[in-house]
Amino acid sequence: MDFVQNLDPSKLTLGLAVLSFIISPFAAPPYNLPITLFGVVAAQLQESSDGQALQLFTGLLGGSAIFDIIWMTQNEQNGFVKFLTFVLLIGKIPTFIAFTLALRQRGGHLAGLNIRSGDLSGATVWDSMPGGFGGGGNSGYQNLDEERPPQFSRPAAPPSMPVAQPAPQAPAAAPGAYQTV
Template sequence: MDFIQGLDPSKLVLAETVLSFALSPFSAPPYNLAIFLFGTYAQENTDGVQSLRTFTGLLGASAVYDIVWMINNEQNSFVKFLTFILLLLKIPTFLAFGMALRQRGVQFGGLGGPDLSGPTVWSMPGGFTSGGRDGYQTVDEERPNHTSRPPRPPAAGPPVPAAQPPQPPLASGGYQSG
């Protein structure tokens, strides 16, 4: 762990960004450049822990995709070697960003799933949140005794059929004219 703590995450991300940019014109995984550009932002953003957590998760998942990419796609041997080097660099970078998250007091979501009790980024429309908003009733609140709509008028008896206009008599026979 001392080796991982001694690594500089910003230099690792910069090296991987440059390497993925150099591989981008060739038959290489196209998502690596976007992930490492986002990693540059996440590493420099000192306020946002969520972006650092997102980058760390994307980095770990992209390592699996790199293996699948190298198996399924034909590459030049030099490009394949550089893609493999990029894959190997992802391991210490993932560990360094995991340590950075731990130092900031954030744990990376384990197998138990995300922490749903923490602060949310968005809320359900219509006030289906625990705090309610804009006068909407929340799911947790009890229904008040009064209703917001006026009561319906009592239903009248069965409807009275309207009078039918008289029908002309049917002709009994073949063809009649006028």
């Protein structure tokens, strides 16, 4: 790792871009040249931006190394171009590590993997899932074994009793007399 820390990421990226340019007219992976040219720009923006371009290039570089292996097994190349493609693939490894270390030094991480300096105990996608899968999120859901006071508690009002209206008193009538209503 000490060897890779001493490497200049911008010079590594420039070397990959030159190598990608050399093999681009032949039967070679067509995505290498655009990715490495973007890496040259991302390396120049490394100091002045928030690091999003650096994160994107690091992810693209790692993914393109995997695609290079697949591409080389599926396609035929002549010997010299195949050798240069292999050298390009090998050159991506220290470049990827150098950019990952540069991201760590700036406090960044590979966003898609949510890995920051090997720490997997931080916030994950599960914290935002409904049902409280994360356990510690502020999702407002309660686990079955968790006792929580209700969030919105107010004193219960006593039940209101209907007020009885006094019934009108009928005048006392004599027995056997007719009453008018």
